[in-house]
Amino acid sequence: MPSDQNPRTDIECEVAVIGAGTAGLAAERSARRAGAKTLLIDERFAGTTCASVGCMPSKLLIAAAKVAHSIAAAPQFGIYPGNLAIDGKAVMHRVRTLRDEFVASVLKSIDEIPDDTKLMGKATFASGSNLRVGDKTVRAKSVVIATGSKSSIPKTFDRLDNILTNETIFELEDLPSSLAVIGAGPLGLELAQAFSRLGVEVMVFDEGKTVSALKDEDVAESLHALLEQEFPIRLSVDIDASSSDGAIELSWSGASQGKMRFTHVLVATGRPPNLDGLGLDNTGIELDEHGTPLFDRQTMRCGKSSIFLAGDSDAQVPILHEASAEGAIAGNNAARFPEVRPSKRSTPLAITFTDPPSASIGVPADEDAITGVSDFSDQGRAKVEGRNVGMIRLYADNEGRLTGATLAAPEGEHFAHMIAWAIEDRLTAMQLLDKPFYHPTYEEGLRSALKQICDQTRLPFGQDRDAGSAPGV
Numbered sequence: 001m002p003s004d005q006n007p008r009t010d011i012e013c014e015v016a017v018i019g020a021g022t023a024g025l026a027a028e029r030s031a032r033r034a035g036a037k038t039l040l041i042d043e044r045f046a047g048t049t050c051a052s053v054g055c056m057p058s059k060l061l062i063a064a065a066k067v068a069h070s071i072a073a074a075p076q077f078g079i080y081p082g083n084l085a086i087d088g089k090a091v092m093h094r095v096r097t098l099r100d101e102f103v104a105s106v107l108k109s110i111d112e113i114p115d116d117t118k119l120m121g122k123a124t125f126a127s128g129s130n131l132r133v134g135d136k137t138v139r140a141k142s143v144v145i146a147t148g149s150k151s152s153i154p155k156t157f158d159r160l161d162n163i164l165t166n167e168t169i170f171e172l173e174d175l176p177s178s179l180a181v182i183g184a185g186p187l188g189l190e191l192a193q194a195f196s197r198l199g200v201e202v203m204v205f206d207e208g209k210t211v212s213a214l215k216d217e218d219v220a221e222s223l224h225a226l227l228e229q230e231f232p233i234r235l236s237v238d239i240d241a242s243s244s245d246g247a248i249e250l251s252w253s254g255a256s257q258g259k260m261r262f263t264h265v266l267v268a269t270g271r272p273p274n275l276d277g278l279g280l281d282n283t284g285i286e287l288d289e290h291g292t293p294l295f296d297r298q299t300m301r302c303g304k305s306s307i308f309l310a311g312d313s314d315a316q317v318p319i320l321h322e323a324s325a326e327g328a329i330a331g332n333n334a335a336r337f338p339e340v341r342p343s344k345r346s347t348p349l350a351i352t353f354t355d356p357p358s359a360s361i362g363v364p365a366d367e368d369a370i371t372g373v374s375d376f377s378d379q380g381r382a383k384v385e386g387r388n389v390g391m392i393r394l395y396a397d398n399e400g401r402l403t404g405a406t407l408a409a410p411e412g413e414h415f416a417h418m419i420a421w422a423i424e425d426r427l428t429a430m431q432l433l434d435k436p437f438y439h440p441t442y443e444e445g446l447r448s449a450l451k452q453i454c455d456q457t458r459l460p461f462g463q464d465r466d467a468g469s470a471p472g473v
């Protein structure tokens, strides 16, 4: 067990890791593998954000919503399942039960870390790379900061009752009657659609102009229009809120205006890095205007110091596989310090698990980018399945080499991987087009975007290759 009863007041180690989340666990593993004497410090050792209040419970809720949605969509196939009954308590119970299993598996992996390598308590920097944890001083050769991110509740909402964040919403015993979601980012939209499909009256509000942080306007508008068929989304609005008779009254103005009461409000307005109270001023490292350390993305090192950063705490790309990759890089370099080595970072890939899923891959299109578009409204397999909506916009350089994509399309999470892997392998549109595509599949839908890029770059399309397509592709 992690020990806050440790009798030593001074602890010496080579690498101290602050935070036992995804990034911190990866950093500790990596530093230990590199031969360093490590110390993993966490306030609670309660399991990662991903397992307890993030990726996993949200996907569990989405899984329930997907089942409800398929049943509701059955009549288009001539199937009439009768009245749909949703037992909200059972839905939330399954979410928590399976969530707890994921958390238990994280806790088991933490249990397997030797006891003298763990310390429970809140770490703060005393000076340089020396830390204070309760009444103990930790003297470390290098430190990895992996303290994650935290919910931020805008002032308008912070004194109201029934305000939920991702840290509390999965604890609801039953589905709420109505839910206002503040923030149309990945967190807000995933949960908004899931609750809506489970019969909750949902409305989404955002002060910004776009949904799901998508930089490609065409795709963002397409996703916005699709989601609005299920629940209202009010973009570019200022929101005011007050409690009244156990409910919350929201009024909004700007691009649209109105007033409505909700039993619950989910605040999903971003998760800034969790760096408050860490004593970064005592480290001498350079901070940006938000108080986040400046660091090198290839080494994860802060300036010329022996302090490294990983995961959501660095305010870069707050998603799981990046937290894990950064943890491994930071831990390895912290162990090797001062022999720090740069590591290759993978192609940017971010997926939002709405239906259809949206994704941003690689670099956004600039004005020189060559683009190809696949529209799924008439795509064969998507039509067969009654899921013919959305689009993929692919970007390439002037040699036809794929550089990025934005999409909101059926099976979008799988397309996003395929495209990211093609970009990693530096494939041209022609080379990807030359791979086998089975018929009839969603994957065939990508061929039209690839062909458009080939046409614009005059990539040689072999005489022995069929330039046409099967029906409905």
Ligand SMILES: Cc1cc2nc3c(=O)[nH]c(=O)nc-3n(C[C@H](O)[C@H](O)[C@H](O)COP(=O)(O)OP(=O)(O)OC[C@H]3O[C@@H](n4cnc5c(N)ncnc54)[C@H](O)[C@@H]3O)c2cc1C
Residues within 6 Å of the ligand: 018, 019, 020, 021, 022, 023, 024, 041, 042, 043, 044, 045, 046, 047, 048, 049, 050, 053, 054, 055, 056, 058, 121, 122, 123, 124, 146, 147, 148, 149, 166, 187, 271, 274, 278, 310, 311, 312, 313, 318, 319, 320, 321, 323, 353
């Ligand atoms: C609702 C939701 C859904 C998400 N869904 C996805 C998804 O589908 N896919 C995806 O890729 N990403 C998803 N994410 C993002 C993903 O969960 C995070 O990027 C990831 O969990 C970050 O890991 P981390 O190690 O940086 O932070 P955490 O896992 O939060 O770990 C930080 C740790 O630091 C500890 N700590 C903090 N300060 C101190 C201190 N001073 N002293 C000691 N310990 C400290 C905390 O106790 C905590 O254990 C989701 C996030 C949310 C909120």
Ligand SMILES: NC(=O)c1ccc[n+]([C@@H]2O[C@H](COP(=O)([O-])OP(=O)(O)OC[C@H]3O[C@@H](n4cnc5c(N)ncnc54)[C@H](O)[C@@H]3O)[C@@H](O)[C@H]2O)c1
Residues within 6 Å of the ligand: 154, 182, 183, 184, 185, 186, 187, 188, 190, 205, 206, 207, 208, 210, 212, 213, 239, 268, 269, 270, 271, 317, 318, 319, 350, 351, 352, 353
């Ligand atoms: N599938 C995934 O990978 C996934 C899913 C959920 C969450 N996450 C992660 O969780 C974190 C939090 O997600 P998020 O969607 O909250 O963050 P986000 O920053 O992506 O989106 C926040 C949204 O809230 C809006 N907003 C901010 N302040 C507002 C205000 N006062 N009023 C109205 N709107 C306001 C912003 O314009 C933005 O659209 C992110 O790091 C994200 O990467 C990832």
